[in-house]
Amino acid sequence: MNYLLYYHLVALFLMVVGLAGIIWRRTLIGLLICVELLLNGAGLAIMASAKLTPASDFLGQAGTLLVMGLAAAEATILLALILVVFKRFGKVEVDKINILRG
Amino acid sequence: MDKIGLGVFLAHVLIIVAGGLVTVFARSLVRALTGLIATLFGVAGLYFLMAAPFIGVMQVLIYVGAVSILIFFAIAFTKSSHLGEEARPRKQSQWFFLLSVPGLVIFSLGYLLIKFIPQGFLQPQETQVKDLGGFFLGPYMLPFELISLVLLVAMMGAVILGFEKKIKRED
Structure with missing residues (x-):
């Protein structure tokens, strides 16, 4: 029973699902949701690596908290950017936003 | 005791897997967001299981409480509906990349994980x-x-x- 491996496999699943979503989704909001999945997998991997090995416990918790803070900041900025894109183009599809001089 | 821990772990993994698949493949963005929330709750449960209750509470507060509300606002402001762009059929290139890139990542990283990962603790220590x-x-x-x-x-x-x-726009 190697729980470290299992936690890392769950984190790998989150990362793969996030990547698949970035390929599969068409709108900017779908991409935002999938980036959140990726970041969550990163946090889980950091936490498992710190908690289940002799590494420093506090470092892992601090790293996970920093990842969460960065994800919150990223979601805020992306929401504002999506709103600006929607105001200018009237749509949020990745394929159709192709005019540089909006 | 070990069996109870394994059962709780598997229940959370089930929530995470189901939520993740709904997040990626649901047609409506609101359903996708609901799947994301389920996944976030599952990951918070894994944090609790790793004896890090503070991080688990922070996960629920920051992700489920704040980030998902932000995404809900983004969906509402841009008027995304379940009949919109996400429901149309995909291009062939998207099918190709969907099957190739994640598969490559799974096999390379999964191989490295299974080959080189050390033996972890069974019972992580709780910290104040x-x-x-x-x-x-x-x-x-x-x-x-x-x-x-x-x-x-x-x-x-x-x-x-x-x-x-x-x-x-001037065009």
Whole structure:
């Protein structure tokens, strides 16, 4: 029973699902949701690596908290950017936003 | 005791897997967001299971409480419906990349994981939240202040972007 491996496999699943979503989704909001999945997998991997090995416990918790803070900041900025894109183009599809001089 | 732990772990993994698949493949973005929330709850449960209750509570507060509400607002402002772009059939290139890139990542990283990962503890030690606070205000003061600065700048940037006037397209 190697729980470290299992936690890392769950984190790998989150990362793969996030990547698949970035390929599969068409709108900017779908991409935002999938980036959140990726970041969550990163946090889980950091936490498992710190908690289940002799590494420093506090470092892992601090790293996970920093990842969460960065994800919150990223979601805020992306929401504002999506709103600006929607105001200018009237749509949020990745394929159709192709005019540089909006 | 070990069996109970394994059962709880598997239940959370089930929630995460189902939520993740719904997040990626649901047609409606609101359903996708619901799947994301389920996944976030599952990951929070894994944090609790790893004897890090503070991080689990923070996960629920920050992700489920704040980030998903932000995404809900984004969906509402851009009027995304279940009949919109996400429901149309996909291009062939998307099918190709969907089957190739994640498969490559799974096989390469999964192989490295299974081959080289060391044996982990079965029972992680619980740490006091007080000590974590001392850790943040002691040797790791700088990253702590930097993350608050990043959050402040992100907030200011979002407000400034939100004030932008509508620009007439000339074409």
